[in-house]
Amino acid sequence: MKSAVRNLASASKSAAKIKEKGPSAKSYGAFFKQMKKIDYTLIRSHRRTLCLEIRDGALIVRSPYLVTRWAVESFIKSKQSWIAKKLKQTKDKRAQHRFIAGERFLFLGKKQDLGIYQKEQLKEFYKEQTGKIIPRIIKKYARAFTIKDKIKIKFYKSKWGSCTSRGHLSFNAVLAMTPIEVIEYVVIHELVHTKVKSHSKHFWQLVQHYDSGYKKKRKWLRVNKHNLSL
Numbered sequence: 447m448k449s450a451v452r453n454l455a456s457a458s459k460s461a462a463k464i465k466e467k468g469p470s471a472k473s474y475g476a477f478f479k480q481m482k483k484i485d486y487t488l489i490r491s492h493r494r495t496l497c498l499e500i501r502d503g504a505l506i507v508r509s510p511y512l513v514t515r516w517a518v519e520s521f522i523k524s525k526q527s528w529i530a531k532k533l534k535q536t537k538d539k540r541a542q543h544r545f546i547a548g549e550r551f552l553f554l555g556k557k558q559d560l561g562i563y564q565k566e567q568l569k570e571f572y573k574e575q576t577g578k579i580i581p582r583i584i585k586k587y588a589r590a591f592t593i594k595d596k597i598k599i600k601f602y603k604s605k606w607g608s609c610t611s612r613g614h615l616s617f618n619a620v621l622a623m624t625p626i627e628v629i630e631y632v633v634i635h636e637l638v639h640t641k642v643k644s645h646s647k648h649f650w651q652l653v654q655h656y657d658s659g660y661k662k663k664r665k666w667l668r669v670n671k672h673n674l675s676l
């Protein structure tokens with residue numbers, strides 16, 4: 447326990463040091479901009495030390511209650527190369543499907559034995575399921591949003607959904623891998639785009655209006671995106 451106490455002392459000391467130096471607004475800005483690139487989940491508890499953990503390809507920071515966000519992020523920054531190395535290691539291990547009998551694949555947020563083990567058949571399965579789920583969700587919001595045209599379901603590399611200037615909606619076929627509430631958020635996001643094109647404050651207010659828990663779902667997508675492919 448002694449060493450743990452010492453660790454806490456040094457962690458809080460470094461936080462105090464940073465405060466004493468009094469970083470300018472500009473350096474805060476630059477610092478947090480850089481931190482934005484590292485997604486992490488902060489778990490505060492009655493622990494005595496700061497600690498980092500990589501779980502399922504995501505960074506988790508465990509921190510005592512009284513350590514400032516600034517100190518937490520300085521700590522992360524000081525461990526950047528360790529984090530990068532660990533993330534790469536887990537990434538190499540992850541999402542390498544083997545396509546063998548009994549293998550489980552994500553469906554609605556849970557790994558399941560779908561009884562389908564071939565890549566092309568799995569792609570068909572996800573496309574079909576996503577194509578069934580999304581219109582049902584759109585129906586739920588039919589009073590607020592009118593969608594005239596058929597929606598498109600395709601495999602996209604880097605988007606969950608999109609809305610053209612004419613209001614045509616497309617969705618990524620892998621969405622059936624995600625929890626139903628995440629799919630619902632993606633649908634709401636695109637439906638709101640039929641009214642507001644840009645990601646303005648007003649846009650996010652509208653998203654929030656239809657889905658008050660949307661931030662959690664965005665985070666889920668960020669954290670899990672590496673596992674959402676075939």
Ligand SMILES: [Zn+2]
Pocket residue numbers: 635639645
């Ligand atoms: Zn958008």
